Amino acid sequence: xxxxxxxxGIKRGERRYxxxxxxxIEAADxxxxxxxxxxxxxxxESVRIGVTGPGGSGKxxxxxxxxQKFDSExxxxxxxxxxxxxxxxxxxxxxxxVRMQQLTDAKxxxxxxxxxxxTGALSLALRDDxxxxxxxxxxLIIIESVGAGQTETDIRGIADVVAVVFSPNTGDGIQVIKAxxxxxxxxxxxxxxDLRGASQLYDSLKYHLSFSGKExxxxxxxxxxxxxxxxxxxxxxxxxxxxxxxxxxxxxLESEIRDELFSLFKNRLDEKLSVPENYKxxxxxxxxxxxxxxxxxxxxxxxxx
Ligand SMILES: Nc1nc2c(ncn2[C@@H]2O[C@H](COP(=O)(O)OP(=O)(O)OP(=O)(O)O)[C@@H](O)[C@H]2O)c(=O)[nH]1
Ligand SMILES: [Mg+2]
Numbered sequence: 234x235x236x237x238x239x240x241x242g243i244k245r246g247e248r249r250y251x252x253x254x255x256x257x258i259e260a261a262d263x264x265x266x267x268x269x270x271x272x273x274x275x276x277x278e279s280v281r282i283g284v285t286g287p288g289g290s291g292k293x294x295x296x297x298x299x300x301q302k303f304d305s306e307x308x309x310x311x312x313x314x315x316x317x318x319x320x321x322x323x324x325x326x327x328x329x330x331v332r333m334q335q336l337t338d339a340k341x342x343x344x345x346x347x348x349x350x351x352t353g354a355l356s357l358a359l360r361d362d363x364x365x366x367x368x369x370x371x372x373l374i375i376i377e378s379v380g381a382g383q384t385e386t387d388i389r390g391i392a393d394v395v396a397v398v399f400s401p402n403t404g405d406g407i408q409v410i411k412a413x414x415x416x417x418x419x420x421x422x423x424x425x426x427d428l429r430g431a432s433q434l435y436d437s438l439k440y441h442l443s444f445s446g447k448e449x450x451x452x453x454x455x456x457x458x459x460x461x462x463x464x465x466x467x468x469x470x471x472x473x474x475x476x477x478x479x480x481x482x483x484x485x486l487e488s489e490i491r492d493e494l495f496s497l498f499k500n501r502l503d504e505k506l507s508v509p510e511n512y513k514x515x516x517x518x519x520x521x522x523x524x525x526x527x528x529x530x531x532x533x534x535x536x537x538x
Pocket of ligand 2: 292377
């Protein structure tokens with residue numbers, strides 16, 4: 234099947250072609266270049282909601298509820314989950330049959346990206362996946378990203394609105410602040426309000442965010458408490474941010490180009506270092522200096538890109 238056939242299938246609204254295109258993009262196969270070119274020729278827009286937070290805090294459960302709410306309000310909803318299937322909390326989106334069935338019934342498109350493929354720059358493929366879903370007519374895209382390592386700071390460079398989900402059993406407040414999670418959100422959710430310790434979590438978030446003017450909500454994705462309010466607050470933030478979307482997309486594109494450049498440089502560097510004479514030089518510098526930063530600086534000066 235060629236790229237034209239796939240793109241026509243997507244235009245007819247056939248889901249299996251969307252899945253095919255996503256697979257093609259993620260594998261960077263022979264069709265992907267033509268597909269991506271078409272996405273840039275005929276770009277569409279969506280509202281992108283990023284959801285992050287510690288493992289097991291209830292992100293996927295919350296997204297499941299929220300996606301259905303947006304769907305019932307006539308949005309065309311897609312969910313992209315950077316799949317934390319390798320983690321012990323095991324909240325894999327596609328692995329949860331009940332959750333999946335509810336979303337499929339509502340015609341919500343769900344796709345998981347293995348987290349291994351989304352390191353550092355939250356994967357360049359993820360951004361193309363988003364553009365593809367926009368091209369296919371989805372106008373509200375929810376992105377779940379694991380709240381660990383580099384990725385949670387990157388969600389800012391992709392989403393329009395970021396929600397951070399916490400729960401009483403996912404570590405204390407100090408850890409939360411250290412992780413930098415209190416800087417990236419537009420809205421903070423103290424989830425699992427049905428559990429013990431939930432009100433302390435809510436108070437601690439309120440306290441730490443009191444000067445930021447950001448929203449803190451107490452919710453229970455299990456009982457559904459607070460989901461209506463969450464929807465209202467999110468739609469308010471979305472409409473407040475709508476006038477700055479063009480500016481945001483420009484900055485996002487800039488950061489995407491930087492990531493592309495970084496990836497090109499990295500490949501080029503690997504290539505260069507594997508050339509025997511460069512490797513010899515590398516070893517020589519290493520023998521002269523054990524300070525890695527200094528050595529790296531010297532090596533950078535020697536290698537011609
Ligand atoms: N008691 C209670 N449990 C909840 C609530 N929301 C989610 N859970 C449970 O918490 C566990 C983790 O939920 P997930 O939605 O998979 O959490 P997650 O943040 O997506 O997890 P990862 O993707 O692994 O980081 C599951 O067993 C849920 O049933 C809630 O409001 N109350
Ligand atoms: Mg999850």
